[in-house]
Amino acid sequence: MQLDEIISEYQKIARFLNKRWPLKDENQRIFARTMKIVEELGELSDEILTSMNLQRNSKIANFSRKNLEDEFADVFGSLLLLAIELDIDIKEVVERKITYTRQRLEMNKEN
Numbered sequence: 001m002q003l004d005e006i007i008s009e010y011q012k013i014a015r016f017l018n019k020r021w022p023l024k025d026e027n028q029r030i031f032a033r034t035m036k037i038v039e040e041l042g043e044l045s046d047e048i049l050t051s052m053n054l055q056r057n058s059k060i061a062n063f064s065r066k067n068l069e070d071e072f073a074d075v076f077g078s079l080l081l082l083a084i085e086l087d088i089d090i091k092e093v094v095e096r097k098i099t100y101t102r103q104r105l106e107m108n109k110e111n
Ligand SMILES: [Mg+2]
Pocket: 040, 043, 070, 071, 074
């Protein structure tokens, strides 16, 4: 799946969420999307700690790589949902950041 398709799918999900759980205004939606990132990042952190045997034994016993990957996808998806709510052109800003990072790291001199 290409990034355009992923964004398109998340635009559909965003419309569904806003219809199913309508919030008062744009500020509330942005706040909710931001808090969702924090929640999902916590869940990803939990999985990473578990993968490093830094959680209680009952969690370690139930660890699976799939859960860690699912939580990564949740973080990624929640970031996309915030970008959609903020009307950010995801492809444009990511490409701009890659260009900036390559220049900052002076990668163009090596590649
Ligand atoms: Mg999650």
